[in-house]
Amino acid sequence: MQNYFALFQLPQQFAVDLALLDRQYRQLQAEVHPDKFVSASPAERMQSMQMATLANEAYQTLKQPTARARYLLQLQGIETDEENNTAMPTDFLMAQMEWREAMDDAKLSKDVAALELLLSDMRQQAKALQHEIASEIVENPTQAAQTVRKLRFIDKVSEDVNQLIAQLED
Amino acid sequence: MALLQISEPGASPAPHQHKLAVGIDLGTTNSLVATVRSGMSTVLHDEHGHALLPSVVRYLDHDVVIGHEAQAAQSLDPVNTIVSVKRFMGRALHDITDRAHIPYHFVENDSSHGMLEIKTRAGLKSPVEISADILKTLKIRAEKALGGELTGAVITVPAYFDDAQRQATKDAARLAGLHVLRLLNEPTAAAVAYGLDNAAEGVYVIYDLGGGTFDISILRLSKGVFEVLATNGDSALGGDDFDHRIFCWVLDQVRRKTSEFKPLSEEDTRLLLTKARQAKEWLTDNHEANIVCKLSNGTLVDETLSVNQFVTLTEHLVNKTLSPTRKAMRDAGLSISDIKGVVLVGGATRMPHIRHAVQAFFEQEPLTNLDPDKVVALGAAIQANVLAGNRSDEDLLLLDVTPLSLGLETMGGLVEKVIPRNSTLPIARAQEFTTYKDGQTALAIHVVQGERELVSDCRSLARFELRGIPPMAAGAARIRVTFQVDADGLLSVTAREQTNGVEANMTVKPSYGLSEDQITTMLKDSFGAAESDKAARMLREAVVDAQRLIEAIEAALTEDGEHLLNSDENEKIRQHIAALKALCQGTDSHAINQASDALNHATEDFAARRMDASVQKALAGKNLDSLEL
Numbered sequence: 001m002q003n004y005f006a007l008f009q010l011p012q013q014f015a016v017d018l019a020l021l022d023r024q025y026r027q028l029q030a031e032v033h034p035d036k037f038v039s040a041s042p043a044e045r046m047q048s049m050q051m052a053t054l055a056n057e058a059y060q061t062l063k064q065p066t067a068r069a070r071y072l073l074q075l076q077g078i079e080t081d082e083e084n085n086t087a088m089p090t091d092f093l094m095a096q097m098e099w100r101e102a103m104d105d106a107k108l109s110k111d112v113a114a115l116e117l118l119l120s121d122m123r124q125q126a127k128a129l130q131h132e133i134a135s136e137i138v139e140n141p142t143q144a145a146q147t148v149r150k151l152r153f154i155d156k157v158s159e160d161v162n163q164l165i166a167q168l169e170d
Numbered sequence: 171m172a173l174l175q176i177s178e179p180g181a182s183p184a185p186h187q188h189k190l191a192v193g194i195d196l197g198t199t200n201s202l203v204a205t206v207r208s209g210m211s212t213v214l215h216d217e218h219g220h221a222l223l224p225s226v227v228r229y230l231d232h233d234v235v236i237g238h239e240a241q242a243a244q245s246l247d248p249v250n251t252i253v254s255v256k257r258f259m260g261r262a263l264h265d266i267t268d269r270a271h272i273p274y275h276f277v278e279n280d281s282s283h284g285m286l287e288i289k290t291r292a293g294l295k296s297p298v299e300i301s302a303d304i305l306k307t308l309k310i311r312a313e314k315a316l317g318g319e320l321t322g323a324v325i326t327v328p329a330y331f332d333d334a335q336r337q338a339t340k341d342a343a344r345l346a347g348l349h350v351l352r353l354l355n356e357p358t359a360a361a362v363a364y365g366l367d368n369a370a371e372g373v374y375v376i377y378d379l380g381g382g383t384f385d386i387s388i389l390r391l392s393k394g395v396f397e398v399l400a401t402n403g404d405s406a407l408g409g410d411d412f413d414h415r416i417f418c419w420v421l422d423q424v425r426r427k428t429s430e431f432k433p434l435s436e437e438d439t440r441l442l443l444t445k446a447r448q449a450k451e452w453l454t455d456n457h458e459a460n461i462v463c464k465l466s467n468g469t470l471v472d473e474t475l476s477v478n479q480f481v482t483l484t485e486h487l488v489n490k491t492l493s494p495t496r497k498a499m500r501d502a503g504l505s506i507s508d509i510k511g512v513v514l515v516g517g518a519t520r521m522p523h524i525r526h527a528v529q530a531f532f533e534q535e536p537l538t539n540l541d542p543d544k545v546v547a548l549g550a551a552i553q554a555n556v557l558a559g560n561r562s563d564e565d566l567l568l569l570d571v572t573p574l575s576l577g578l579e580t581m582g583g584l585v586e587k588v589i590p591r592n593s594t595l596p597i598a599r600a601q602e603f604t605t606y607k608d609g610q611t612a613l614a615i616h617v618v619q620g621e622r623e624l625v626s627d628c629r630s631l632a633r634f635e636l637r638g639i640p641p642m643a644a645g646a647a648r649i650r651v652t653f654q655v656d657a658d659g660l661l662s663v664t665a666r667e668q669t670n671g672v673e674a675n676m677t678v679k680p681s682y683g684l685s686e687d688q689i690t691t692m693l694k695d696s697f698g699a700a701e702s703d704k705a706a707r708m709l710r711e712a713v714v715d716a717q718r719l720i721e722a723i724e725a726a727l728t729e730d731g732e733h734l735l736n737s738d739e740n741e742k743i744r745q746h747i748a749a750l751k752a753l754c755q756g757t758d759s760h761a762i763n764q765a766s767d768a769l770n771h772a773t774e775d776f777a778a779r780r781m782d783a784s785v786q787k788a789l790a791g792k793n794l795d796s797l798e799l
Contacts, residue, residue, distance in 0.1 A: 009789050024789060026395050030567050031788035032781065034596060034657040038322075038351050038557040041722045042770050043777035049656060051781055053596045060594070162500060169496050 004058035004071065014072060014134045016062055025059040065130045066151040069137065069144065078141050080148045092150055095125070099157050107164060115165050119158060126154050189321040191351065191558035192312045193359070193550025196301060196325055196339065198256040198408060199381030199517065201225050202544060203308040204551035205316065206560070211363065211548040214315045222543060223311075225381075226253045227303045229292035236307045248273040248440040250290045254410055255304075257382045258297040259342075260334030262286055271414065271443075273436035285338065298342045299692060305346035322351040324554040326546050328383040329355035330403030330494075330573045332619050333631050333661050340658065345692055351557040353658040356380070357387035358398060358570055359549030360515040364540055365391045366552060366566075372510030373399070377528055377536070378546075379491060380516040382408035386495045388502045388509075397569040400501035400592045402494035407487065409450070409518035415483045416446035416475065420461055423473050438465045445471075453480050454520050481523045488527045495531060501592050512536040517543050570595050572655050576631075579616035581606075583625045588653050591621065595659060600652040602668075609641040613649055617663055636665045705759070712759035716750055716766045723747065723773055726780060734779045746772045 005012040008024040030036075032055060037048040061067045070080050088096075099118060106114040129147050136144035192214075195202045200222040204213045213221045220238065228240035228251040235243070244251040252274065258266065263278045263286040275289035287294045305325075312320060325348070327339050336353055343350045357376035364370065370391050378385040385403040389396055420442060421434075434442070441463055449459035458476045465471060499505070512528060514536045519525065528536050540548070556566050571592045577585040578601065588599050603613065613636045620628030639647050648668035655661050723743065731740050746769040753762045 007785075026567070028785065028788045029569065030395075030565065031784045033567060033569075035352065035553075035557060035568065039559055039718065039722055041719055041726070041773055041777065043774045044722070044726070044780065047777045047781040049596050049654075051785065052657075053598045053654070056594045056597055166497055166500060170493050 002054060002058075003075070004062055007055070007058050008062070010062070012072070012075070014065075014069060014137050016068065018063065021059070021062055025055060028055050065126075065133075066148060066155055069130075069133045069148050069151070072137055073141060073145055073148065076141055078145055080145045080152075082149050082152045085149060088150065088153070092153075096153060096157070103157070103161055103164065107168075110168050112165055112168055115161050115168075119161055122154050122158050122161075126151060129154070189558035189560055190312075190316045190318050191321050191323065191551075191554035191560070192308075192316075193324045193354075193547050193552070193554045194305065194308055194326065194348075195356070195359075195547035195550060196256065196304065196327075196342075197225055197380055197546075198254050198383060198410065199225060200543065201304050201308060202547035203312045204544070204547040205312065206551050206555035211551045211555075213544050213547055214312055216311055223304065223307060224253075225255065225304055226251060227255065227300050228252075229290040229295065231291060234292070234303055236303055245437055245441040245444060248436040249275060250292070251440075252288060252290070252295070252300050254382055255297050255300040257406065257410070258286055258288075259301065260285060260332070260336075260338040261297070268414070271417070271439065273439050285334075296688075296692075298338050298345060301339070301342035302345035302692075305343055305348060309346055309348055320348065321558050322349040322554065324352050324354050324359075324550045324557065325350060326354050326356045326359050326550050327659075328378075328380070328403065328405055329357050329385040329387050329398075329401040329570075330383065330405045331659075332405070332574055332629055333659070334629070335405065336659050340660070350658075351554055353660075354550055354553055354568070355385070355387065355398075355401070355570055355659075356383075356546045357385045357401070357515065358389070358396060358568055359547075359553065360513060360540075360545045361387070361389050361391065361396055361549065362552050362566070362568070363545045363549035364513050364537070365389075365396060367540065370511065373504065373508050375495075375509055375512045375532065376515055377491075377495070377512055377519065378403075378515035379518040379524060380408050381518065382406070382410050384408060384491050384494065386491070386498045388498055388504065394565045395567045395569065398571045398592075398594075399504070400498040401571055401573045402498040402501070403573070404490065404494060407490055409516070411487055412450050412484050412518065412521070413443055413446040415487065416449055416461075416480070417442050419475070419479075419483055420446065420471060420473055424469065424471055428469060432467060435466050438467075441465070442471070449475055450480070450521070453477050454522060477522075484523070488524060491524075492527065492531060506531075506533055509534070513540075513545075514538050515542050515545055570657075570659070572597065572659055574619045574629075575621055576653055576655070576661060577618050577620075577628070578603075578651065579618060579625045585618055585620075585623055585625055585628055588651075589655065593655075596654070596656050598652060598654040600650050603649045603651060604645045605639065605642065605647045605649075606644060608644050610644065610647070611639045611641055612637045613639060613665075615651060615663070615665060617653075617661070631661065632663065634663075634665075636667070639667050640669075642669070709757055709759040709762075712762040712766075713754050716754050716762050719766050719769060720747055720750060723769065726773075726776070730776075730780050730783065734783065735776060739776070743769070743772055743776065 008021060010016060010021065029052060032048055032051040034045065034048045034052055037045050061071050073080055099122065102118050129151050133144050133147050136147060192203050192205045202213055202221060202223065204211055215221050223237045224241040226237065226240040226244060228235045228243050228247060240251055244253060262284065263276050269276060277287045277289050277294060279285055279287055285296060287296050309320065323343065325339060325343055327336055340350055340353060357378045360376050360378060361374060373388065373390050376387045376389065383405050384407040385401065387401040388399045390399055445461050445463055449461050452459040458474055461471060461473045461475060463471050509532055512532045512534065514528065519542050525536060553568065571594055572589060573591060575587050575591045576589040577587040580586045588601050589597055605613065614633065615636060616633045617631045618625055618628040619631050622628055636649060649665060650668050651663060651665045653661060653663055727743065750765040750769050753765050
């Protein structure tokens with residue numbers, strides 16, 4: 001299994017230069033994408049599809065902070081286990097409940113602006129957690145795994161809010 | 171028919187020979203073929219100077235007529251003259267909700283979920299066969315214009331086409347004898363034509379309202395890379411629906427005036443639909459349109475439709491395009507101010523109220539400097555030219571996405587999403603499943619496509635059974651199901667039992683598609699009934715495929731054979747090539763195919779080494795000095 005950071009020749013750490021990642025990704029796809037192998041043998045077309053698929057997977061993983069943190073922890077042998085481990089500190093659960101309540105209120109009053117506000121609030125929370133992860137991942141991976149789980153929670157609520165906005169706008 | 175070109179044994183064709191490649195826009199209303207000549211993408215005309223080929227096919231007793239001639243006959247012979255066949259691609263009868271207004275004799279396919287068929291005087295026709303007749307006409311047009319056999323074609327499809335519709339399009343091309351280089355999404359093709367013409371950089375929106383489909387795509391253009399950020403649409407919304415609104419309005423008016431109004435005959439339906447289309451087109455530049463005609467029962471239709479009435483009648487259709495637009499913007503995570511330009515594609519975007527709606531939504535005037543009817547074919551031709559390996563000044567890379575989420579049915583009729591919409595292609599995802607009962611040895615897998623949570627609200631793509639799971643306690647088996655979507659947006663699914671290594675790899679064809687047997691039968695039918703013809707056709711296909719393979723491997727050996735293979739390995743591959751070349755002189759198509767497989771298999775290691783070298787080369791010379799944290 002190819003290391004995603006090594007694939008793009010990036011240092012294995014949480015902080016990533018996104019512009020450089022973009023450039024490396026495009027440079028790699030320019031060489032390996034199936035469009036470059038249209039008249040090649042089936043064996044080469046298969047190689048190309050697999051490598052282009054890997055490049056896409058690696059790029060998406062490193063681009064998104066939650067996925068990147070999860071991947072870095074996996075490389076250290078730590079599974080974040082988001083599906084099963086849902087124990088959260090009380091203050092975080094309280095914040096969650098408030099978001100859900102705000103969502104229900106906005107749904108009743110069909111208030112898209114309120115939902116947009118909620119999204120930006122959650123984005124800020126996520127940003128703060130990402131800052132924590134950068135140091136935790138080196139100093140306290142177990143703590144970092146917990147922060148990834150929190151981020152996953154926020155991502156989920158954000159997805160639901162986005163879906164609700166799409167519904168209200170229809 | 172053009173003759174097959176076979177070079178002398180051992181002599182490969184000139185390495186930089188210009189390959190004849192075309193882009194084909196297989197549209198609901200009109201189809202086009204374009205190619206790059208002297209560096210310019212150009213639409214090819216027929217002998218009467220027409221660029222657009224109406225996508226109309228008329229079946230006669232022993233002949234088939236395609237294009238303008240068929241279009242002229244559609245009111246006379248509505249049952250055997252098929253228009254807008256694209257709307258039926260990959261669709262079952264129950265998918266066609268407005269079939270009461272369509273004058274064809276639809277037939278449900280024998281298999282429970284098969285694609286619908288249409289009964290004509292020439293027999294039952296699948297939408298795939300009808301589309302193939304349109305493609306054949308364009309192929310002949312291109313080969314006449316270019317003076318040789320085509321190497322391959324890029325064929326465009328709506329971005330929002332699902333797997334069944336894409337597979338049907340590819341099958342149609344194969345039936346027409348075209349080598350498909352790539353299925354390309356229409357808005358992406360338009361972006362290529364527009365972006366390269368205007369040296370555009372930044373985020374662009376392509377708003378594509380065709381005859382029967384609507385697509386919205388948001389792309390980031392940067393130095394020859396066209397990256398689709400999000401796409402959305404409605405594969406059953408287009409200019410045809412605007413015609414239908416006028417048609418229904420006329421009927422209402424007539425009913426109001428006539429006390430006893432009998433149901434319309436097929437001829438009258440087609441006549442009124444044609445009148446409705448003409449009125450719509452007239453209203454682009456005029457304030458009102460007169461709709462005058464005499465129905466077969468003697469009723470005289472004489473109505474005047476004003477622009478304002480038309481706008482009111484079709485306002486909901488315009489709004490129907492804005493909902494996918496909002497969703498795509500949201501998926502891309504962009505706001506209106508991020509959009510550098512909006513390109514209009516498709517003949518239906520000529521309607522002024524569409525332009526106004528787009529302008530109001532994006533707060534800027536849309537770009538219309540390329541002919542909205544031709545821009546898709548022009549872009550497809552550029553991509554075909556690059557894919558065929560002709561020299562091209564600009565490096566072009568298209569990174570497209572899958573328009574709809576792919577998932578599996580789980581307990582309770584719910585969908586477990588495996589690949590989310592707007593994932594960059596190609597993509598693969600695996601999901602693990604386990605057994606529900608003790609000793610369970612088979613598992614039913616149901617693949618669906620769509621955004622809804624319930625299986626019943628999504629499109630069913632395929633069902634298959636994984637058998638031969640070793641009997642174990644419930645929950646002990648580990649079955650890994652892998653979805654792979656290739657660069658054409660086509661899905662294949664493989665399943666594998668992990669614990670005991672039982673493998674059940676299979677490629678899944680969509681339930682709404684044609685089976686391999688059906689295609690083979692159609693191919694044979696299209697080539698006459700004589701046994702010798704069939705054999706000749708199979709031999710011809712085998713030889714063409716073998717030569718393509720030999721050419722590819724010889725090129726690879728010339729490039730990398732010296733430094734990636736030792737002399738033994740090199741020699742072994744060359745022996746396979748020699749054996750295949752010898753067989754190509756004979757008449758045993760089966761032996762040729764086997765030898766081709768053997769040659770391909772013998773180069774697998776070489777292919778892997780070449781890919782590693784490509785990866786090294788891609789990032790070679792780049793150091794980390796530029797890293798900013």
